Amino acid sequence: MSRTPPSSAESLIAAHGGRITRTRVAVLEVLLAADQSLTHDEIAGALAGQGFRHDRVTLYRTLDWLIEAGVAHKMAGDDRARRFGVAASGPHEHAHFHCDRCGKVVCLEGLQPAVAVNLPGGYQLDRAELVLHGACPNCGESTQSTSSNP
Template sequence: MPASQQHDHNHCITTAMDTARSLCEERGLRMTPVRRRVLELVWQNHKPTGAYDLLAQLTEEGFNSAPPTVYRALDFLLELGVVHRISSLNAFVGCDHPGHEHDTGFFICKECGNATELPASEIKKLHETLLKKFGFSIESSNHELTGLCQNCKATS
């Protein structure tokens, strides 16, 4: 589901929460209230959210939260693979297709702010080329692109 398009966002959220829950079960990990709520907040939309924004929302909702609370929850969710960090924005965004290790690549629309995950296949292809041509053995990669998404191009 490209973030740039109209869609039933409730579906995004319930899918993400379901996936996270079953990943936890598989691995014997706990989806606690704070972790669940942080994941829901990250999934409020497809825009990357800062840790302190999340913290403010938690506090409003009555969670007794301080920075470590949020960062610990985010670390857990990153580790679980259901959230990614976008380092050029110091912000976090939900993962479209968790459940298997994959490199992160995002297209961030500077108009609507949505971050859409790039297909792993394209990233993989790039890695193969770089290995073949330059001998780089890539263990992980992070790609952050900005520009206009198809939707915003059409309506501008």
């Protein structure tokens, strides 16, 4: 009897010492397939679109575990919605780009912010978030093509 080889989602979960469950695998596969960070509702919609049944609490707990294990990261958007994405190996120290036109948020893995913070005595930095704002390639192109037409 041959076993199906583990998916990359299963491998990531196992590598981070986690128990492989259907929900963890399904959620992580959604995040791995996404080209941007996703909100809870977007993840829930993607799961529903695949016919995967879940409840909101289980999804929140799954996302919490993925973050605690270092498999995923979260960031707050301007709309106060948390967005989730697959974490690069190592600490989550990179910038994000937020398209102000369509709302897309992407990780900029190649941009490592050099944060030199001179905090007053007694303060301790736990995390820092750098979010760059502008237009993504799709929105930037549509703006240019609209403005070039008389």
